[in-house]
Amino acid sequence: MQLRDFFSVDAIDLDLNTETKDETLKILVGLFHLDEKSESILFKMLKRRENLGSTGIGRGIAIPHCRSLVVNRLRVAFGRHGAGLDFKAIDEKPVHYVFLIVAPPLEVSNQYLPVLGKIAQFSKEADVPERLAAVESAEGFLQLLEEKGV
């Protein structure tokens, strides 16, 4: 299983221009092209998860995640925010890179936890924040995932 296989070019936004964490989550959920009601439920669930503790893991990276029946397969999205967002991250620093992961309650292949783990593993690599900052296109982002072999 390679992380690259779960991302599609249309679910990558390298130019987030949002003001808040909420707005950012909404924009990223929007990349899944669900109906309005499903988007609203998903956003609420992600917010509730954030209220239990921030998913900002430090070094400018956040991994908001949840399970919900409004998606029928595992979906992932990535967003980059140049200026950085207040995500109440563990290290209290602004978040520039947001990996969003959502999955249905039950998956045949049970990929949710492994994908979450792989993104965490990727995020912990020393040069990743710097490399993510330098990525110039969605394809470049996918190449970086491939290169890292996660």
Add this chain to the structure above:
Amino acid sequence: MHEQLETLLEMQDLHMQRRALEEGGVRELETGLFEMSAEEAIDALDAKISELELRLGKSIQERFRSLIGTRQRAVVPVLAGVCYGCFVAVPTSWAAEADPNEKLNVCQSCGHFQYYPT
């Protein structure tokens, strides 16, 4: 979407989160990587579930509790015309509606609430 179906979906998602926090893999990740306090999170989820429950009619509330308690899921998806609670085909007239989620559908075979994902 039917208002009570929306509440049921939210409640089920919260139950899923709660259950996941009691299991090894997710709990380990949430408390390790995200530094979450699992006990505090479970308390917060319980409080929210109780709050949402008040929005449901009594019979719906009872059905939800019974299903979530015995079968772990109260709301199941209908995919390609098949109920994923029992794998029996749903009446074609239900699936053919413009937005089947506007009604609170209960499977005639397994009794689960049904949700039609987009």
